[in-house]
Amino acid sequence: NAGVTQTPKFQVLKTGQSMTLQCAQDMNHNSMYWYRQDPGMGLRLIYYSASEGTTDKGEVPNGYNVSRLNKREFSLRLESAAPSQTSVYFCASSEFSFPDYGYTFGSGTRLTVV
Amino acid sequence: DAKTTQPNSMESNEEEPVHLPCNHSTISGTDYIHWYRQLPSQGPEYVIHGLTSNVNNRMASLAIAEDRKSSTLILHRATLRDAAVYYCIRTGGGADGLTFGKGTHLIIQP
Numbered sequence: 001n002a003g004v005t006q007t008p009k010f011q012v013l014k015t016g017q018s019m020t021l022q023c024a025q026d027m028n029h030n031s032m033y034w035y036r037q038d039p040g041m042g043l044r045l046i047y048y049s050a051s052e053g054t055t056d057k058g059e060v061p062n063g064y065n066v067s068r069l070n071k072r073e074f075s076l077r078l079e080s081a082a083p084s085q086t087s088v089y090f091c092a093s094s095e096f097s098f099p100d101y102g103y104t105f106g107s108g109t110r111l112t113v114v
Numbered sequence: 115d116a117k118t119t120q121p122n123s124m125e126s127n128e129e130e131p132v133h134l135p136c137n138h139s140t141i142s143g144t145d146y147i148h149w150y151r152q153l154p155s156q157g158p159e160y161v162i163h164g165l166t167s168n169v170n171n172r173m174a175s176l177a178i179a180e181d182r183k184s185s186t187l188i189l190h191r192a193t194l195r196d197a198a199v200y201y202c203i204r205t206g207g208g209a210d211g212l213t214f215g216k217g218t219h220l221i222i223q224p
Contacts, residue, residue: 004157031209042201042214043158050209058211090157094209102148102160103212 002026006091006106013081013113021076021109023091031094032074033058033103034066036087043090049074081113117141118202123219126192134187134218136202141182145206149176149187151198152217158201161187197222 035043045058
């Protein structure tokens with residue numbers, strides 16, 4: 001099925017470890033996004049990439065880096081994980097500057113930092 | 115600032131219509147209203163969107179007030195699978211992402 005694929009689905013890290021969350025979409029969308037969702041909260045934007053070759057900070061970028069590897073792939077890296085980064089991470093994609101198009105979300109990566 | 119206001123939770127019975135309200139009193143003339151829902155342990159899912167006119171699709175209907183300061187998502191015949199958190203989001207349509215509030219937790223009773 002077409003859509004947004006995230007890997008891994010679950011991960012446990014120790015404080016200070018690093019890891020990269022992977023995201024790929026096969027809908028030829030220009031824009032891609034990383035969100036985090038804490039318990040009982042709405043999603044908060046970490047970083048986004050409006051088009052291939054560009055990235056911008058969202059609401060909560062501290063402690064994260066991103067790479068737009070190509071049009072399909074957008075990765076999120078935690079260089080030194082902290083317990084405050086325990087969350088569910090969602091990747092999404094959409095068409096650029098078209099409000100008529102909805103966003104498509106992946107199924108999430110559940111990350112625990114101990 | 116999510117820029118929209120929704121009730122924290124609502125409850126309805128299976129096979130009955132559900133009307134989910136949303137206030138967006140500071141909406142600009144070019145902002146669209148989008149609705150997403152999030153089922154338990156899943157990512158958000160697009161439901162419907164609109165600008166000025168009422169909209170219908172296979173999932174729901176969207177009724178937008180004439181002054182555009184509020185809107186209502188209508189599920190015509192709720193099922194247990196409609197139990198989810200529903201987010202009302204206003205967006206200018208740029209590529210800078212969606213701003214989510216806490217949404218409305220919809221509970222469906224059998």
